[in-house]
Amino acid sequence: MLKLIDVMKGRPAGGIAVAAALVTGLVAAVPGVAQAYASSATGTINTSGVALNVRSGPSTSWDSWRTVADGATVTLLCQTSGDSVTGTYGTTTMWDFLSNGGMVSDAYVYTGSDGQIVNSCVYVGAEPSSKTNPRSTNGAINWAFQRYRSTSYENLCLAFVAQAYGWGGSGWNTAEIGGDWEAGHGYLNTSGIPPRGALVWYHNSSGTGHVAISLGEGKVIGTSVSGAVGVAGYLDHGSYRGWSVAYFPAAW
Numbered sequence: 001m002l003k004l005i006d007v008m009k010g011r012p013a014g015g016i017a018v019a020a021a022l023v024t025g026l027v028a029a030v031p032g033v034a035q036a037y038a039s040s041a042t043g044t045i046n047t048s049g050v051a052l053n054v055r056s057g058p059s060t061s062w063d064s065w066r067t068v069a070d071g072a073t074v075t076l077l078c079q080t081s082g083d084s085v086t087g088t089y090g091t092t093t094m095w096d097f098l099s100n101g102g103m104v105s106d107a108y109v110y111t112g113s114d115g116q117i118v119n120s121c122v123y124v125g126a127e128p129s130s131k132t133n134p135r136s137t138n139g140a141i142n143w144a145f146q147r148y149r150s151t152s153y154e155n156l157c158l159a160f161v162a163q164a165y166g167w168g169g170s171g172w173n174t175a176e177i178g179g180d181w182e183a184g185h186g187y188l189n190t191s192g193i194p195p196r197g198a199l200v201w202y203h204n205s206s207g208t209g210h211v212a213i214s215l216g217e218g219k220v221i222g223t224s225v226s227g228a229v230g231v232a233g234y235l236d237h238g239s240y241r242g243w244s245v246a247y248f249p250a251a252w
Contacts, residue, residue, distance in 0.1 A: 147229045
């Protein structure tokens with residue numbers, strides 16, 4: 001198999017053949033030609049022995065909620081820019097979103113390339129300017145991960161997402177009411193994977209509904225994941241309704 005050589009990092013490019021690049025949609029960086037990337041890829045953690053912090057977002061200041069071992073194989077679902085980090089493979093601002101719902105700096109991940117290899121992470125659009133959230137998308141997700149595995153918010157999913165975005169409360173009595181409001185005012189989307197930072201709404205058997213925050217790429221963080229705050233697939237909860245921008249018109 002013909003191998004590409006990564007000149008900058010001085011390492012074989014993971015045995016990526018030209019034919020494989022065509023199959024996955026990877027194309028050369030030619031002026032005037034759009035760059036296409038794979039929907040997922042594998043990489044290997046290389047930290048020279050120590051475990052690598054998995055963070056809530058693309059910054060070394062965001063919460064480290066778990067680690068991944070040196071030498072571990074990881075699945076990259078998307079990539080985004082963030083803090084500049086110097087690691088095993090040089091200095092980069094690229095961060096990799098992993099299938100466990102967290103992010104690591106690409107400086108410690110062997111992917112066979114110095115550049116982007118999977119799709120860019122997609123963020124939710126801004127909420128209406130009439131009621132902007134006190135906390136940003138990544139700030140809200142970081143707040144949520146700081147409470148990872150906490151049981152304090154069970155049966156308080158709506159308060160959890162509102163407080164994640166910096167509010168004292170949502171102003172709605174239940175997530176079912178909140179989802180109804182978003183749907184009735186044209187904010188509820190029923191197609192496409194919820195982008196990072198979106199509110200993800202559900203019906204449930206009790207009629208109170210459920211809501212979580214999207215991490216992107218089909219992952220959410222919220223309450224009631226094995227009885228605590230956790231990460232799940234966006235279709236793992238009850239009856240999925242759709243997703244909306246993080247808009248809390250009645251929040252306080």
